[in-house]
Amino acid sequence: MNGPRVLVTGGSGFVGGKVVPLLRSAGVGVRMLAHRRVPAAGPRFEVVQGDLADPVTLDGICRDVDCVLHLASYIGKDEERSVAVNVDGTRHLVAEARRAGVDRIVQLSTAAVYGNGPFRGTVEGAMEPRPVSSTSRSRLAGERFVLGAGGAVLRPYLVYGRGDRWVMPALLRMVRALRSGLPDGGSALLSLTEVGGLAATFTRMALCSPSRRVTGVFHACPPQPVSLRELVGAAHCHLGFPLVAGDQSFEGARRELVGAGCDSHLLDLFAVDHWFDATRLRAAHGWAPDIGLPAGLAAHAAWYRDQLS
Template structure:
């Protein structure tokens, strides 16, 4: 048996990671979170096999108790807002506490889910790990990069997704739909190509990295679909699946900026959907296998979630 504790298991990425791990034979999963872990129908009843425990990244005693007997800790608890003090305490101090507790409990591997935002604003095209030096531009991105260093120094592994979609997504598709509806137009005809990954596939990548015996200690992997997708293709997929109309007109990036920044979007948010941001994830899929054939594909569960989220 391999025992895995998923910290942040009540969150978007953590919940999918816990479920993917629980579906693996011979894996015992504990979902650790500061807030209650929601129960939902998992594939083949996987949810019913997941134990739960209350933890707080800023309470080392709660972490120590949760990690006893664990082989792997998955760290999927990050702060992504604008409060600089909360970002530092959660992302840096909290990660330091997690790393120390894991060490004290004899945990052999930590997997940290970070973000490609540590690279800063693009354009980025086909970037492999090491091609672009980190240049975080926000407190949250800077602190998450610092957290990466803590994990890697302890021999852990870092996964960097770009944009994540699927059931539970409150940031990517809802924001894109709101931005487009507010403009009544697409931006630059939706030419920008970006790396995306469904939360289900990201969970599979987390599980693969957590359980694979040959992942290099201290390594970094990009977590994305194998190929990038154009923003225009996402608009078309949302239209076909959810009936969201694709505007017939387009505006330039400069025109969009004049309307959106800072009223409805930040420069960073605008850059995410107007500049290329795509990253080479082949090393991660070499570990996981069974890579998705389509970068952006909505399952029935995704559609149900977005119908509610966008209503």
């Protein structure tokens, strides 16, 4: 197979499902590691069935590959599975890449590894990660293998768009419960990344020239944060979410959420500053996700309305 070749893990997932078509449309040879859903192969598109938690199935997976995009992860409460996939699986994958002589590895992680916040204009390296869930702890632990191999790790915060089963559904649960107003007037500043822009970033990083290759940790976020109030307003306008009027204290909102049977952790996600500066990625690579929230929600509105109806 002539031309560049990219191995993608998680290629049928939320982010990977947008990356693979972009790579294929660019004429790139794609090898996809598939776990459960195995799509049909095609021209310059090879599908290999395997499991990150089973190193035997990864044997030779990186042979004749120029770049590895590691987009797969386990997100859930099973700590043993988190370690098996996110830590040991990443270790096995990186070992295979090294054996095959692949020196370009780009991993999808999450800014949730920093913990609950507040974070306001935070740059890479300014805060020591303090993950609060087994998923975040294991994803942080897995990063060290990619970084140790000279790879790059991208950390978005909240990613939304077609295929999102978590961010906007969680926001909808929260605004339905907050009848007395948004906590602290909805002033919390948040980094929200549209999935198409994130997929384009991974694609560009996979195909960039050696002179533009980047290593280390990078925040993958738009240049400007949005406030919780702006987020609720945009979700109301484009998705039909309830529009919450007024404001209340953080603790009052917590009591209201608990009283409505919702997890109060929603406040830690949406009502505390989580604004991450992505200047480093733009400076080093010349590109980072930059679509604004109104345009991003508008692009995915039909899908969200159908899924959340």
